[in-house]
Amino acid sequence: MSDSSSTVKKNTGAGLRGQTAGQTAICTVGAEGNSLRYRGYDVVDLAENATFYETAYLVLKGELPNQVELDAWKAKLEPLRALPQPLKEVLERIPADAHPMDVMRTGCSFLGNLEQEGDFANQQDVADRLLAIFPAIVVYWYRYSHDGVRVSTDTGEDGLGAHFLHMLLDRSPTELEAKVMDVSLILYAEHEFNASTFTARVCASTLSDLHSCVTAAIGSLRGPLHGGANEAAMAMIEQYGSVDEAVDDVMKKLSAKELIMGFGHAVYRLRDPRNAIIKGWSQQLADLKGDTVLYAVSEAIERTMKEQKNMFANADFFHASAYHFMDIPTSLFTPIFVMSRVTGWAAHCFEQRANNRIIRPGAEYIGPVDRDVTPIDAR
Numbered sequence: 001m002s003d004s005s006s007t008v009k010k011n012t013g014a015g016l017r018g019q020t021a022g023q024t025a026i027c028t029v030g031a032e033g034n035s036l037r038y039r040g041y042d043v044v045d046l047a048e049n050a051t052f053y054e055t056a057y058l059v060l061k062g063e064l065p066n067q068v069e070l071d072a073w074k075a076k077l078e079p080l081r082a083l084p085q086p087l088k089e090v091l092e093r094i095p096a097d098a099h100p101m102d103v104m105r106t107g108c109s110f111l112g113n114l115e116q117e118g119d120f121a122n123q124q125d126v127a128d129r130l131l132a133i134f135p136a137i138v139v140y141w142y143r144y145s146h147d148g149v150r151v152s153t154d155t156g157e158d159g160l161g162a163h164f165l166h167m168l169l170d171r172s173p174t175e176l177e178a179k180v181m182d183v184s185l186i187l188y189a190e191h192e193f194n195a196s197t198f199t200a201r202v203c204a205s206t207l208s209d210l211h212s213c214v215t216a217a218i219g220s221l222r223g224p225l226h227g228g229a230n231e232a233a234m235a236m237i238e239q240y241g242s243v244d245e246a247v248d249d250v251m252k253k254l255s256a257k258e259l260i261m262g263f264g265h266a267v268y269r270l271r272d273p274r275n276a277i278i279k280g281w282s283q284q285l286a287d288l289k290g291d292t293v294l295y296a297v298s299e300a301i302e303r304t305m306k307e308q309k310n311m312f313a314n315a316d317f318f319h320a321s322a323y324h325f326m327d328i329p330t331s332l333f334t335p336i337f338v339m340s341r342v343t344g345w346a347a348h349c350f351e352q353r354a355n356n357r358i359i360r361p362g363a364e365y366i367g368p369v370d371r372d373v374t375p376i377d378a379r
């Protein structure tokens with residue numbers, strides 16, 4: 001083992017690491033080094049015993065729903081899955097080579113013009129609309145720009161993940177696919193003051209509208225150090241034809257001090273509790289698909305990172321193979337994260353608004369001091 005970067009961490013204050021930037025009642029990350037709880041419920045428990053809609057309700061409204069509350073909420077969300085015609089027209093104008101995260105960003109922003117939030121009393125309705133409509137935004141654009149098909153958003157699928165897969169693949173997902181998508185959405189729903197949520201809260205703290213907060217958050221999530229890591233991990237994994245090739249190359253990357261995407265975490269010190277869950281589902285999908293390379297390569301990289309750097313896979317790493325086994329194009333991986341995380345973003349915006357003070361930290365000035373302006377013709 002060459003170092004212990006995941007367990008012993010120098011805290012220089014860079015990246016605001018380790019600093020408390022506010023209070024929240026929504027989520028705890030990394031208590032005991034490795035746990036994740038949404039409003040006090042362990043994510044492992046939620047992934048085993050709840051659905052994504054139940055989890056999203058919990059994150060947004062504070063309590064798990066009973067059956068009557070859940071049914072009423074789902075009945076409200078169902079018609080909200082449809083795209084307004086002007087938004088379809090905008091999506092049809094976005095080129096096929098655009099990044100789907102940019103499509104999500106534009107879709108959210110444009111919807112904010114069509115359906116303005118207005119009074120903050122409407123915030124739950126806006127959150128419901130965004131939650132329901134995001135799968136259609138990205139898939140409508142994807143199928144139109146890639147296949148020339150104007151996909152129907154009326155799938156009748158119960159779960160949001162199944163609804164996404166149905167529009168994308170033109171068929172009902174299998175029971176296993178629907179389950180994996182649902183669990184994946186549970187795992188990604190909320191994560192305290194991560195970069196995209198903090199972005200949303202900063203925006204909310206100016207008393208801006210919810211579409212602006214979510215649009216800003218999408219921009220933050222897109223980067224490969226955050227949500228974009230699941231796509232970057234896939235790009236790396238699929239290069240390798242064998243375990244040996246993967247291990248050799250990862251060793252080379254580590255010697256060159258390159259980052260291995262899908263590993264490490266800003267908060268967890270021991271492990272990311274979401275990894276074991278999605279890894280298990282990825283293995284089931286691999287077995288069913290008769291995969292002999294991708295899953296084995298992923299496991300070998302995980303082993304190598306543990307041995308060489310004492311680093312663990314984060315939520316993104318095995319999501320890459322799991323999504324791939326369900327025939328989801330790599331560029332749509334991070335948009336799935338948006339479909340789920342919008343619940344966390346919205347809940348944090350509500351919390352910020354409920355007890356607001358504009359977020360405006362100070363900076364330590366390190367530039368030149370006390371300079372006089374030289375007239376332009378003398379510079």
Ligand SMILES: CC(=O)SCCNC(=O)CCNC(=O)[C@H](O)C(C)(C)COP(=O)(O)OP(=O)(O)OC[C@H]1O[C@@H](n2cnc3c(N)ncnc32)[C@H](O)[C@@H]1OP(=O)(O)O
Nearest residue numbers: 005224225226227229258259260261262263264265266314
């Ligand atoms: C859902 C999510 O958003 S989870 C995060 C997804 N992002 C990724 O997977 C991208 C790859 N990972 C990383 O870039 C980082 O681990 C982050 C961004 C997640 C966390 O960043 P930090 O908190 O700054 O990392 P941390 O302080 O733990 O890094 C310690 C050391 O390990 C190294 N390190 C961290 N992650 C990795 C990695 N994935 N591969 C190789 N080395 C790494 C750092 O370069 C640093 O080395 P140094 O001490 O020589 O400078």
Ligand SMILES: O=C([O-])CC(=O)C(=O)O
Nearest residue numbers: 191193194195266267315
């Ligand atoms: O918390 C973080 O820094 C990143 C993360 O895992 C998430 O947002 O899910």
